[in-house]
Amino acid sequence: MSVLKVEELYRTFNNGKKAFYPLNFQVEKQEIIGILGTSGCGKSTLLRVLAGLDMGYEGVIRVDREVHRGTHEKVGFVFQEPRLMPWLTVEENVAFGLKGKDKLSKANKFLELVCLEEYRKHYPKQLSGGMAQRVAIARALVTSPEILLLDEPFSALDAFTKMTLQDLLLDLWRKCKSTMVLVTHDIDEALYLCDRLFILRGQPGELVKELVIDTQRPRQRGDLHLAELKAEVIEQLQLQPEWQI
């Protein structure tokens, strides 16, 4: 059963330029979908459209088969940067979108999931980049969304933190049983995490290839099959410096 379905979806900016060509795809329950593309292909715009943050789109988005426009309580979002409220403590940040009396205790449960329960009384300025992003992930998960959208969530982190957070994300995915759509420009990350990969190319972006990654989890980062897929992805992206075009 598809939890998210997109029909003839496209986005035109005010100046008449398209962000991406009409897209059609669907996301099954508990899948991890990667959207991979070079910069400027509209992948972040696509994710903002799916989240309901960008309303200037044409086409149809179905969440749980129902046509929907705008933000949806079943859809969570992790931004590229943590976007924590600097005036709130870590636990208050996680509870930011919650209502009711027990919101702090619920927030603390999710802080435990990202192993930051010790830091619940700290302020964002006291956290490292990786810790802040973990808090942001906890904040996105605390409302128990069915679909979690992630916009290059680890791109600002160093290589080691990135790898631990990727494993953490998989761990959360297993525990929370959520569906994930991950926008990234990191091919290794996409291959390590995703079940299916949509490759966007060009400006405006066009869905040129859908790649199924059937390697069993836990995957090895040095897996040979993944390396073969990586070669294919690079070929599909047609990476070439602009001055040669």
Place this chain on the structure above:
Amino acid sequence: MSELNTNTSKVEKISLWLRIIKRVDILKKIALGIIVPLLLVIIWQTLSNFGLIPSYLLPSPSTVVSTLIKLANTGELFTHAGITTYRVLVGFAFGSALAIILGSITGYYRVVYQVLDPLIQALRAIPSLAWVPLFILWFGIGEGSKVIMIAVGVFFPVYLNWVTGIKGVDKKYVEVGILYHFTAIKTIRKILFPAALPSLLTGLRSGLGLGWMFVVAAELMGTSKGLGYLMVLGENNSAPELILGSIILFAILGKITDGILVYIERRVLHWQNSFGEENGNVSS
């Protein structure tokens, strides 16, 4: 065991020394700041003692202080200072409350901003003291017109800083609210208000400064109580020590009220990670 004990006592000794050094540091700061004013007062007093400054123009510091003490003994001082402070605080409360409410609306709703802001900017261009004759005509020279005058003076800096603060809030934070279906009120309360709080406090501080300025103007235009009245009294009776005493009281009261705002500012803005901060990491 004994080694451990001597170690802990060493640690205690060191921390005690650190505390003393810190206190000495603060004292040093105060001492450095006080040198020039103290020198000036001493020079002033000496010149007065030798009769080099005519006392009907500039009485000696000791005369000013003794006048203040005399007034304090009769209790008059506290009545005058009290009523002046009261006027400032009431005017400040009304002016800043109106500025905060109106600023929240114009800051949040673009249309309201486009409709109202040109008018407010035009009103701002009028020097606030120019309203004095009109207010006297409308409200008489009673308490009402004084408080309104002060409120007008307070309103503009608070409004301006507040709206600029709201407009400058990073859209990234607002988007987080959009994700959680925040209503307009909730967005203002939970995102815009705290994010714009630093500039609101700046506005409140300059508003309070203007409030003190306007209370002088308001009291000079006619009253039977207040520090402004004392100044008029001093002028009419050729008693400069009364004027100087009032000026000193204004300085003290202004500094105290500003100090309260600074204290509040430090308390509520502790989350800021700013350049001017002394301790980078404040552990909670």
